[in-house]
Amino acid sequence: MERAAQNKTVFDPLKLREDFPILRRRVHGKPLVYLDNAATTQKPNAVIDALKNYYETHNANIHRGVHTLSYESTLMYEEAHEKAARLIGAPDWRSIVFTRNATESINLVAYAWGLRNLKKNDEVLITLMEHHSNIVPWQMLRDRIGIRLNYVRVGRGGELDLDGLRGLITERTRLVSVVHASNVLGTINPVKLIADAAHKAGALVLVDAAQSVPHLPVDVIDIGCDFLAASGHKMMGPTGTGFLYGKPELLESMDPFLYGGDMIEKVTMERSTWNELPWKFEAGTPDIGGAIALGAAVDYITALGPENVAAYEDELLGHALGRLSEHEWIKIYGHGGGERVGVISFNVEGVHPHDVAGVLDEEGIAVRSGHHCAQPLMADLGMDYAVRMSFYLYNTKEEIDLAVEAIKKAKRIFG
Amino acid sequence: MEPDQYEYILDHYKNPRNYGKIEGADATYEEGIPSCGDVVRIDVKLNDGVIEDVKYSGTGCAISQASVSILTDSVKGKSVRDILSMKDEDMLSALGKPISPVRFKCALLGVKVLKKALLAKTAS
Structure with a gap:
């Protein structure tokens, strides 16, 4: 990380490239030129080493037992939440739920918030610019409970039709779910303005930040969103990592997403109560090593700025x-x-x-x-x-x- | 890969053989590759277990479309059994150019569709 820290003022891509072992490989005899970063990004040594170090030195299940390794891995896992929270300006690390990817983050909101809070004819507003991950979960809710799904149009120049968006936010709109940066056109949408318009109508706002958090400063308080879905592997973290930010009071009020170990407070034969945030949403043994390595990716990007x-x-x-x-x-x-x-x-x-x-x-x-x-x-x-x-x-x-x-x-x- | 190695593929891509549909075909099958959108449909006219006529239609990249053109050119007069026993390498080696493994599914779409057409016919 020292090298990255030195680069904070002078951004030297040639020097940075030395941190990414895969960039030394050849493909069909030619040096690899990797221009598919919207799909997934390459991993620096800091991330690969963090993964290796975790398994070589600390590996144990979290939140269980009193032994040293379990204690260490619990601390490291929680610290990864803190790092993700700081990166997106979330004041409380307990508002960060680790998931497998941004898709799972959006599904979490659809199932844990949508299924309980949406009724027939309620409206969810998305845009034509969405990745399938921010379309299909809402189609699922439409088919299950009869919500209406509306789309904001996109102009030829690649901008959202904001006038159209204002017209599509009605008193029945319960959620506006919008992509921050398009994975097809690169368009950075004015999510702060959209969140403002949605909140005035009493709707919640979910921002799909899979393509923005890795590439530009993102601040959930500044945007004012209620939920933000992010990918870990698109920002140099391991595949199988991502997270969801949610306003704590919202997350508190929601049903769990998956049920089982680690997400409970108390279980009897008749019923169970839920663990505190964010564990209520992290059932089962999570990808501990992946999360810690994602924390290393956050360090890397934070040091660069x-x-x-x-x-x-x-x-x-x-x-x-x-x-x-x-x-x-x-x-x-x-x-x-x-x-x-x-x-x-x-x-x-x-x-x-x-x-x-x-x-x-x-x-x-x-x-x-x-x-x-x-x-x-x-x-x-x-x-x-x-x-x-x-x-x-x-x-x-x-x-x-x-x-x-x-x-x-x-x-x-x-x- | 140098441009001239593409000559045979390009010829079939730009001048497709056996393009079209067969009225009253004995076997028809259509399938695509969802991830890239290539689609191939094949119509077959059979006579006593032998391919009498074959036509294809579809859209897609040069590799998928040229491969099916090359395939249809070579199967007339062959028996259903010959076709069903065709190996992937038989198709790949007919293209006049080494194909990168990442493009195998493009190159093999046509033969897959033809086999499925014949299997569906055999089953019915």
Whole structure:
């Protein structure tokens, strides 16, 4: 972590790259160029070492027994909650529930809050920009209890239709669930303004922050959201990690999500009472090692400064947009100005996105091709499938240039 | 992989053979790959256990569409048994270019659909 700390003032991606062992690997004989960071990110030594250290030195189940290892792992696990809380400005670490991923965080709200509090004809407002993870759980509630699910539209430039949003918030709206940064277009949505509009109508607000927390400063108090779903593995933590922030009084009032060990206060043959926050929502043995390693990822990003990460990625994004725009046969979707994280979806005229990604792979370059788990948005923008490049703090302009050269090769072959 | 190695695939991608549908086909099957959206439909006309005619339709990447074009070109006159005993390598080696394992599912979609069409027919 010392190296990262030194980089707080001077952001040196070449130096940072040394922290990521996987970036030394070659693919098809070429150096790996990893531009699929919206799917998952690579892990620095600090995270890999934290995982290894936990299993080599501390491994024991938490909240059980009085032995030393159990005590240590409990402390480390709780500390990981504190780190996640600090990263997103949550005043109370007990308002952080660890989950497997952002999808599970949203499902937790749908099941533990939605099933109990929503009634037939209540409205949940989402947007057309959502990942499937913030669509399908609400469709489940629609089918089970007859809520209405409404969508805010997205303009060609990739911005949410905010006037439309205000019109769609009615007295029946109970929840507005909105993505902070789009995994397809990169659009950063004005979640603070949306939360304000929702609260005025008495609705709660859930922010899907899977693509924002890893890339820019996020503060739940400033946003004013009631829930925030985050991914651990998209911010250098291990896969299988994520978390949910909820206002403590809301979490207190909610039913549990999963039932069993560690989430109870007392169990008799007839009934059970629930443990305190956040354990009420963390049934069973959690991914202790993963959570502790996620804490190391939070340390890494905190030492760099989320604002510095955001500034550097914006530089990469500007460079990539410039290079891709040099070719009229590359169609970029939804970059009509406004704030973006480092995500670009595009198509190469006359070439199937899968073939573009295939040629890039032969050059050692990893990009995503497909529907990006956002089929309603893709359909609305008139692209069933697209190629997506997404950046992180260890990418360089040189890598983007290599990708552009490979895209030109794909155009030569297939176009 | 250099551009010229794609020549055979590109030829079939841009000039698909046996593209279309068969009225009154003896066997028809359609399947896609949900993660990438490629879809292939195959219609087969059989005569005494032998493929008399075959046509395909669908959309997708060059590898999936060219593979099914190449496949349909090679199976006329072959028996159902020949087709059902085809191995993945038989299809992959017919493409004129080494295919990266990440693209296997594209390249093998056509043969999978053809086998399912024939299996459904055999079962009925």
